[in-house]
Amino acid sequence: MSTPGHTQGPASGDAAAAAPRAGYAIIEAIRRGEPVTGQTHEQVRDQPAVIRAADFSLWYGKSRALHAVSMPVPRHRVTALIGPSGCGKSTLIRCVNRMNDLVEGVRVSGRMELEGSDVYAPGTDVIGLRRRVGMVFQKPNPFPMSIFDNVVYPLRIHGQRSRSELAERAERALRGAALWDEVKDRLRQSALGLSGGQQQRLCIARAIAADPEVLLMDEPCSALDPVSTLRVEELIQRVSERYTVLIVTHNMQQASRVSHFTAFMYLGRLVEYGPTAEIFQNPRLPETEQYVSGRFG
């Protein structure tokens, strides 16, 4: 793609080396600073949405990381966010549970709705929001306490004291995260003694212990070996029967393996969003085609 003969129309001289050149209407528009509307396939719009971003933008101080993103997230499905590094995937999912509040100088506009109500509305109960929206991080982050104490942490902070109730919910969550058989004999041992893959599944168990409605995952497998990755991927598919999953992944094979829908982001914009098979085999936009075939990003 670096040969000038392949480009159509005038080549934009300042094109970033990694990105496709002329002929890509959306990328050209982004370069010119014009607003772009992503292609969202009808199949996505037909789904009942749990989360819905509407014209949602975000600034870190003066620099804008999200540009008027509009995106519904279907209920009880796995939706993958893909796109080159730095395109705003993490930023977007961190808005759903308002983890971006921890960053100094963040400003948002537009709406980010959970079940129809704006999570950024004044007076929103952020703690209540985070109980409804679980999150799994890139690096497994079990607390330095026992496996059991990790899993029941969200229950304890919400005031659950009953030992039998805690034990029962811990078992259910660990079974749900396909970890029970491996840890049932050492629940009182430190969670830091688990392997990386086990730690990540423990974090998933911890996130689902409090029965959230939505599970956000930010590259949950990027720190894991292939075997653990496979197990976590199986797990993601399993939990989507009960939870709505929004997952960021850098790995396109992973997106095609685990997700029902895929959204392709670029430079803080939503570019194309549709059923995963469509996005990977039959994308509508040349930009998406370029990216999923691994030619840039």
Next chain:
Amino acid sequence: MATQRLSIRRVISAGAIAGSAAASVAIVAVLAGVLWYILWRGVGAISWEFFTTDPTGDPTGDPAAPGGMRHAVLGTLALLLMASAVGVPMGILTGVYLSEYAGERWLAGPTRFVCDVLAGVPSIVVGILGYELLVVPVGGFNAYAGAAALAFIMAPIIARTTEEMLRLVPDSYRAGSLALGASKSQTIVRVVLPAAAGPTLTGVMLALARVAGETAPLLFTAGGARLISADLGQPFPSLTQQVFDYATSPFPSQREVAWAGVLVLIALLLTINLAVRLLLWRTRARAKPR
């Protein structure tokens, strides 16, 4: 030529190694000598009565006459306990504030600076201050003033070590807890502080070891006494003050007991330091991820 330069370098390097080895040996030797001397003088003077009897007030009689230092041992322990009751929570809360809440807020810089200055203030200054503020107004030496003076020395040390230790707790723990719907205070109490418990406790113990050996601040605040009384408004005994008192005494029998006091003091400090090492070693072993 090259070999000659090499050999010169070898000589220099060998000399440096020998020099530093000699210096280390000298320091260790002096230290060992001091310890041995204390042990020699102290063990001779120490006895069961040292721990079970108070001064008789009659230093002129036979060697047993001056009595022991039960009052001073108990006094030091009581002062440390009282000082900790105030200084430890104050120090830890300040450390939590500095690490978790202050951020870049305007109060943070001055607080840190004041803590650092206070941690380095000569203890005689603390003593004089305690005398002015806590002794003169009530008209006499008292245990409260002594405990307050020690707490005043402890708190800034604990505050700064706590802050440093909390800063070492990875932010991923905080983010994980907040993302589960925990409030900030729940996150601090249930995740951050426990994660730093070992090293924070180490800071507390080091502060304790520091004040356990303090004399100057006590001379002007708790004063000294030949008895330990439950009335904390009265002059209060302590090991260091009693040793100071006896060490300069004209009576050999009292100077003898002072050596026993020194030995007990050294043993106390050694115990605290060993406990710190054990604690550090254990937390390091536990924190080691697989």
